[in-house]
Amino acid sequence: MLSQSRIWYKVAILNFVLATLAGALLRFAFVKEITWLDYKNVLHAHSHVAMLGWIFPVLVGLLVDEWIQPDAALRRTFTQLLYANQVAVLGMYLTFPVQGYAAGSIFFSSLQVVVSYVIVYQIIKAARSMESTWSGRWIKTGLVFLLVSSLGLWAIGPITAGGMRASIWFYLAVQFYLHFQFNGWFIFTVVGLLLRAVEVKGIKIRDIQQRSFFIPAAFLPTYLCAGRSLVAHGVGGVDRQWGRGVASVRSFASPMEYDKKIQLR
Numbered sequence: 001m002l003s004q005s006r007i008w009y010k011v012a013i014l015n016f017v018l019a020t021l022a023g024a025l026l027r028f029a030f031v032k033e034i035t036w037l038d039y040k041n042v043l044h045a046h047s048h049v050a051m052l053g054w055i056f057p058v059l060v061g062l063l064v065d066e067w068i069q070p071d072a073a074l075r076r077t078f079t080q081l082l083y084a085n086q087v088a089v090l091g092m093y094l095t096f097p098v099q100g101y102a103a104g105s106i107f108f109s110s111l112q113v114v115v116s117y118v119i120v121y122q123i124i125k126a127a128r129s130m131e132s133t134w135s136g137r138w139i140k141t142g143l144v145f146l147l148v149s150s151l152g153l154w155a156i157g158p159i160t161a162g163g164m165r166a167s168i169w170f171y172l173a174v175q176f177y178l179h180f181q182f183n184g185w186f187i188f189t190v191v192g193l194l195l196r197a198v199e200v201k202g203i204k205i206r207d208i209q210q211r212s213f214f215i216p217a218a219f220l221p222t223y224l225c226a227g228r229s230l231v232a233h234g235v236g237g238v239d240r241q242w243g244r245g246v247a248s249v250r251s252f253a254s255p256m257e258y259d260k261k262i263q264l265r
Contacts, residue, residue, distance in 0.1 A: 007079060008061030011086055015053030018093055022046035038097065044105070045096035051181065052112050053089035057082060059189050060119055066196055067139060068126040081119050088112035101160055110157075113150045120147060135199055138192030145184025152177030 023046050029037055064070060064078055091108030099105060120143050130136060155173040164170060 008057045008064070008082055011082060012054050012057040012061070015049050015057070015086075015089055019046055019050040019054055022049065022093075022097075038100065041100040042097045044100060045093050048092045048096065048109065049089055052092070053086070055186065056116070057085065059186070060123075062193055063123055063139065063189070066193055067136070068123060068130070070126055074122070074126060077122060078119070081115055081122070084115045085112060085119075088115060101156070101165075106157060109153065113153055116146060116150070133196075133199055135192045135195035138188050138195055142185050142188030142192060145180045145188060149177050149180035149185060152180070 022042055025034075025037070026039065026042055026046060028034070029039060060078070060082075064075070070078065088108045088111040091111070092105055095102070095104035095108060123143065124140070127136065127140070152173045152175075155176070156170065159165070159167070159170050159173060
């Protein structure tokens, strides 16, 4: 089964290598000063490629292989969407280190979101004829969370354009996106795929399935808790909670610049 969408996994491994190289560069910046490196911009490239170029293709490839199992024509459609997603990922990888959040990087990140919408549509469309199962409900919920998470990304553009990049609203938008990506799309899709494997083997775990599906009810309260912390402490207060070192490094183009300022004190 996995060999049918091997291209998805090969592309994911390529992007994993690219994200690893960016991560290694970020860590090397703590050892030796790199004058041309903008730490925050490279960090953006690293995180975007890791999430959208590595994890995203793997999950979509597994959904195509293990859940909907499309015919040859639909599989070609998914391959074309993969290429479009890869164009967006490589675009972000090249533009974020140079300009940060600007026209080029915003264009490619927006392109990736649009491609993800089309992929979700194709998956849901192919799943309409399938029998309703608990694994399918988990996966569909994960896909919904993927769509919901994009609202945070769309909010970043107007917030940045309005000169509120350093405001609480920017942090709330980022937190919204990450919350529904990691705790929604990633977790629910992985659990759904595991349940799918269990169902294929004919194992019944109805009680666990029924009780555990109340987990989505916790999503809004947990996000509100994070938002309340941001509002209560302010952006600076949250930075202090994350660690003075990390917060201060983010204020400079290079970690070595932060070390020099500490020495001067």
